[in-house]
Amino acid sequence: xxxxxxxxxxxxxxxxxxxxxxxxxxxxxxxxxxxxxxxxxxxxxxxxxxxxxxxxxxxxxxxxxxxxxxxxxxxxxxxxxxxxxxxxxxxxxxxxxxxxxxxxxxxxxxxxxxxxxxxxxxxxxxxxxxxxxxxxxxxxxxxxxxxxxxxxxxxxxxxxxxxxxxxxxxxxxxxxxxxxxxxxxxxxxxxxxxxxxxxxxxxxxxxxxxxxxxxxxxxxxxxxxxxxxxxxxx
Amino acid sequence: xxxxxxxxxxxxxxxxxxxxxxxxxxxxxxxxxxxxxxxxxxxxxxxxxxxxxxxxxxxxxxxxxxxxxxxxxxxxxxxxxxxxxxxxxxxxxxxxxxxxxxxxxxxxxxxxxxxxxxxxxxxxxxxxxxxxxxxxxxxxxxxxxxxxxxxxxxxxxxxxxxxxxxxxxxxxxxxxxxxxxxxxxxxxxxxxxxxxxxxxxxxxxxxxxxxxxxxxxxxxxxxxxxxxxxxxxxxxxxxxxxxxxxxxxxxxxxxxxxxxxxxxxxxxxxxxxxxxxxxxxxxxxxxxxxxxxxxxxxxxxxxxxxxxxxxxxxxxxxxxxxxxxxxxxxxxxxxxxxxxxxxxxxxxxxxxxxxxxxxxxxxxxxxxxxxxxxxxxxxxxxxxxxxxxxxxxxxx
Ligand SMILES: Nc1ncnc2c1ncn2[C@@H]1O[C@H](COP(=O)(O)OP(=O)(O)O)[C@@H](O)[C@H]1O
Ligand SMILES: [Mg+2]
Numbered sequence: 001x002x003x004x005x006x007x008x009x010x011x012x013x014x015x016x017x018x019x020x021x022x023x024x025x026x027x028x029x030x031x032x033x034x035x036x037x038x039x040x041x042x043x044x045x046x047x048x049x050x051x052x053x054x055x056x057x058x059x060x061x062x063x064x065x066x067x068x069x070x071x072x073x074x075x076x077x078x079x080x081x082x083x084x085x086x087x088x089x090x091x092x093x094x095x096x097x098x099x100x101x102x103x104x105x106x107x108x109x110x111x112x113x114x115x116x117x118x119x120x121x122x123x124x125x126x127x128x129x130x131x132x133x134x135x136x137x138x139x140x141x142x143x144x145x146x147x148x149x150x151x152x153x154x155x156x157x158x159x160x161x162x163x164x165x166x167x168x169x170x171x172x173x174x175x176x177x178x179x180x181x182x183x184x185x186x187x188x189x190x191x192x193x194x195x196x197x198x199x200x201x202x203x204x205x206x207x208x209x210x211x212x213x214x215x216x217x218x219x220x221x222x223x224x225x226x227x228x229x230x231x232x233x234x
Numbered sequence: 235x236x237x238x239x240x241x242x243x244x245x246x247x248x249x250x251x252x253x254x255x256x257x258x259x260x261x262x263x264x265x266x267x268x269x270x271x272x273x274x275x276x277x278x279x280x281x282x283x284x285x286x287x288x289x290x291x292x293x294x295x296x297x298x299x300x301x302x303x304x305x306x307x308x309x310x311x312x313x314x315x316x317x318x319x320x321x322x323x324x325x326x327x328x329x330x331x332x333x334x335x336x337x338x339x340x341x342x343x344x345x346x347x348x349x350x351x352x353x354x355x356x357x358x359x360x361x362x363x364x365x366x367x368x369x370x371x372x373x374x375x376x377x378x379x380x381x382x383x384x385x386x387x388x389x390x391x392x393x394x395x396x397x398x399x400x401x402x403x404x405x406x407x408x409x410x411x412x413x414x415x416x417x418x419x420x421x422x423x424x425x426x427x428x429x430x431x432x433x434x435x436x437x438x439x440x441x442x443x444x445x446x447x448x449x450x451x452x453x454x455x456x457x458x459x460x461x462x463x464x465x466x467x468x469x470x471x472x473x474x475x476x477x478x479x480x481x482x483x484x485x486x487x488x489x490x491x492x493x494x495x496x497x498x499x500x501x502x503x504x505x506x507x508x509x510x511x512x513x514x515x516x517x518x519x520x521x522x523x524x525x526x527x528x529x530x531x532x533x534x535x536x537x538x539x540x541x542x543x544x545x546x547x548x549x550x551x552x553x554x555x556x557x558x559x560x561x562x563x564x565x566x567x568x569x570x571x572x573x574x575x576x577x578x579x580x581x582x583x584x585x586x587x588x589x590x591x592x593x594x595x596x597x598x599x600x601x602x603x604x605x606x607x608x609x610x611x612x613x614x615x616x617x618x619x620x621x622x623x624x625x626x627x628x629x630x
Contacts, residue, residue: 061543061623081548089545100540100627104250116239117545161544 270574276505355443539626559611567603
């Protein structure tokens with residue numbers, strides 16, 4: 001079963017969305033695999049195949065209809081709201097396709113955001129946020145609002161926000177989907193560098209074969225089922 | 235998330251929507267302002283009226299027709315001068331302690347001037363009983379009352395009005411169609427905001443007044459106790475005497491405290507009714523806050539989803555929106571309070587009603603306004619807290 005190296009484990013996970021009374025959409029129909037510490041996993045598949053649904057379940061943003069998502073052997077479904085919040089805050093960093101920065105806040109304040117949900121002083125939070133922004137090469141854009149930044153820069157802020165909490169896992173849902181190829185490559189390179197430097201596990205949804213190719217472990221989804229899984233896993 | 239951080243987020247969200255926040259606050263502001271203002275006026279009126287009653291002297295007993303129940307149909311008085319004489323005999327003490335009066339409104343005329351005012355026919359001891367002083371001339375005597383002599387005492391105000399710049403003593407006034415000679419002018423008592431202006435009173439011997447009004451009755455009897463301690467004793471004597479002479483329940487004996495109590499209660503109720511009416515506008519303000527908070531939650535759905543993804547618990551989100559609502563209403567409460575106090579002071583400047591801003595109305599206004607935020611913020615805040623993060627993040 002789960003060894004110490006296993007960070008996260010999905011066991012026969014299904015997720016069915018209900019639309020209205022009778023319509024049910026089975027987005028995931030029984031998915032099992034593992035993510036080990038420091039792993040680099042790519043999830044590929046056509047649009048609507050269930051990739052985002054899976055990532056949300058891995059990120060404890062959502063609970064499976066059946067099956068288990070286990071963190072350190074503990075089933076997410078048995079966790080309380082507060083425990084889920086703490087799991088998301090301490091263990092997971094999200095990077096979204098649409099950046100999801102708060103437009104009112106400066107780059108630093110956006111990066112500070114996850115830190116306000118844990119103990120600590122304001123000064124310390126700000127210092128950590130600045131360090132994170134420096135790590136993504138935005139030390140000279142600290143006080144810029146998202147609208148004053150390019151798409152690539154915005155996604156770098158989002159990456160800084162994902163990493164500032166020093167999570168054990170970064171989940172990225174098509175992080176380059178809203179960027180042009182060159183900027184996308186730069187952002188992806190940055191994510192991969194930070195992953196290998198810090199030993200943070202990285203799970204990334206992508207359409208690009210090159211990106212998937214660099215992952216140590218690639219899962220292909222089709223109609224809510226895993227149709228290809230190269231290496232590792234359950 | 236700790237309280238300070240929550241407050242910071244709430245404030246920055248409110249500042250981001252300055253105009254909307256200000257307008258929403260306005261509803262609560264007006265509500266609190268009206269509560270404070272109306273309560274201040276009500277309390278001021280109460281103080282003023284009870285003060286005016288106290289000014290009559292604390293040892294006074296009032297004998298009035300009727301059983302003293304408020305709301306009962308007015309009863310015609312059965313009192314006569316014999317009752318006054320009987321009470322005089324039964325109540326121990328040397329000096330005059332009982333006086334009767336009959337009151338009516340009549341025009342009074344001197345030379346060109348003609349005004350309608352309250353004419354009181356009083357028995358000889360009246361001025362001693364209610365403690366009023368003659369400033370010039372003299373009061374009428376026992377014998378004047380006995381024969382119903384047509385003499386009059388003028389209040390300071392009416393004397394000035396009828397005889398501006400002249401000495402009224404010895405002059406003639408016509409009351410109704412009967413001529414009276416002015417024998418004295420009373421010491422000025424000064425006006426109060428409520429009740430009749432006592433400087434406009436005109437006093438004539440009760441017997442003369444009874445003839446003027448064509449009646450044998452008295453409207454009221456006044457009894458002065460020798461000290462505050464003996465007020466109750468005297469009340470019993472008065473009741474016993476009158477029970478013998480009059481129909482039961484046709485009269486009531488009220489002490490000054492009774493009247494202050496009753497009048498004070500009425501004004502207190504009035505104040506509370508005013509406060510309640512003003513409170514309705516506070517409620518309406520609260521509904522406005524609720525409404526705007528719901529809008530705010532729906533506008534910030536993505537932000538809520540993001541915060542949850544980053545580690546906010548349901549309670550963090552709920553608390554943030556609750557606090558935001560409370561800051562809105564609390565702010566409205568504080569500014570409304572200041573405006574209410576200011577307006578009350580302003581009213582006091584122009585109307586003879588002292589503004590009495592009581593601590594309880596201040597605390598109530600602040601407490602209630604923050605409470606309104608709490609109550610009306612609960613629905614939007616809970617809605618925010620319960621948002622599903624995945625759904626919320628998908629919203630555009
Ligand atoms: N909240 C939802 N309600 C209903 N159906 C959904 C919802 N989210 C996703 N789906 C459906 O589930 C399937 C998988 O969606 P998704 O996981 O977003 O796919 P992908 O990310 O691979 O494009 C799709 O058919 C999609 O329409
Ligand atoms: Mg997707």
